[in-house]
Amino acid sequence: MSRHFLIIGGGIVGASLAYELSQSGQRVTVLEQHAVAAGASSKSFAWLNANYPDTPEYFALRLAALAHYRALAKAHDLSAFLRFGGSIWWEDEGEAFDAHAALLARHNYRSEVIDAAAFARLAPAIKNPPAKSLYAPEEAGVFLAGLTRWLIAQASANGAVVQTGIAVDAIERRGDRVTGVRTALETLSADHVIVAAGVLTGDMLAGLGFQLPMSNNAGLLLRSAPLPPLLDHVMMTPDVHFRQDPDGSLMMGEIFSGAFEAGCDIDALRSSVLDRVKARLTSPAPLAIAQTMIGTRPMPSDGMPAIGPVPGVKGVSVAVMHSAATLGPMIGHILAQELLSGEQAPLLDAFRPNRFSAQTPSAGEPAP
Numbered sequence: 088m089s090r091h092f093l094i095i096g097g098g099i100v101g102a103s104l105a106y107e108l109s110q111s112g113q114r115v116t117v118l119e120q121h122a123v124a125a126g127a128s129s130k131s132f133a134w135l136n137a138n139y140p141d142t143p144e145y146f147a148l149r150l151a152a153l154a155h156y157r158a159l160a161k162a163h164d165l166s167a168f169l170r171f172g173g174s175i176w177w178e179d180e181g182e183a184f185d186a187h188a189a190l191l192a193r194h195n196y197r198s199e200v201i202d203a204a205a206f207a208r209l210a211p212a213i214k215n216p217p218a219k220s221l222y223a224p225e226e227a228g229v230f231l232a233g234l235t236r237w238l239i240a241q242a243s244a245n246g247a248v249v250q251t252g253i254a255v256d257a258i259e260r261r262g263d264r265v266t267g268v269r270t271a272l273e274t275l276s277a278d279h280v281i282v283a284a285g286v287l288t289g290d291m292l293a294g295l296g297f298q299l300p301m302s303n304n305a306g307l308l309l310r311s312a313p314l315p316p317l318l319d320h321v322m323m324t325p326d327v328h329f330r331q332d333p334d335g336s337l338m339m340g341e342i343f344s345g346a347f348e349a350g351c352d353i354d355a356l357r358s359s360v361l362d363r364v365k366a367r368l369t370s371p372a373p374l375a376i377a378q379t380m381i382g383t384r385p386m387p388s389d390g391m392p393a394i395g396p397v398p399g400v401k402g403v404s405v406a407v408m409h410s411a412a413t414l415g416p417m418i419g420h421i422l423a424q425e426l427l428s429g430e431q432a433p434l435l436d437a438f439r440p441n442r443f444s445a446q447t448p449s450a451g452e453p454a455p
Contacts, residue, residue, distance in 0.1 A: 093277035095255050096285055101117055106419065121251065126285045173319075201219075267280065297399055303385055309360055322367070326363050385411075393405055394418055
């Protein structure tokens, strides 16, 4: 029997959930207070990777997420969004570089150290290739806002109702069970509510009496005007990161996972990032900035995803994470399966929100 799932949030996580649940014939409503992909999903560097094996559980999660992307791309033509060209990484040098390469090798992560000649063959548009870099062929870049909108369009075609410009004022409950949500216009009932509200997730859950500590952080990214095809790979250099989307535009950033300082000189930082890319990239056309993006990334305080049932109340789940670009589509798939089957996936055991019930703080730097 079909159930009504109400999803708060129209970013990549909410869109993935809407897609998966609607594929299963469920009644789905998505409420997004702005536009689809208006938050972090349009302001993400969107490097799909498992390059930082922080913990065995998190590494396994990211590996599975990469595999899910490949399965999704095999089932659908996502060439307008996805570029599976791999990455070339040389953020660190010397002993730090060697240590990172050895770490990935110990985890059997598909990567190889390449010399300058091999680099030049892979990426001839890059000036002065380093003597040593790390090539990870199974990584990718994604035009995340485009993919998010595609998922929402697929969900809508499956019958999902998507309402934008609608803010959720409160999650409604009766006793120990959530019954729906309240907006400025109406109260909507649902069999199950899923909070995928990005940076607002902590505030949403606080109204239910559950404190999910968040360490949201800001970052700056630039998008160029479209250029001729130059890059197949995500470039992770010591002083700037950049990649090319299928439409020809470059995504560029110095800071995309959280060290951005409020009040800094945006114009100076933008010029600095652009100059660094120009110093590394040979382009037949002028490199011009088309868009400057300052976004806030949602992140639980320990740096790890929070996915699954909200402690202390029935009928509500949460899905919030940093690096939702990598994880979002797979999390949507697995969480939808859990909600439909009632069986919890072991892959998510380490990432349940009930780990915060004791409110034990944990500091950790998540992978980009």
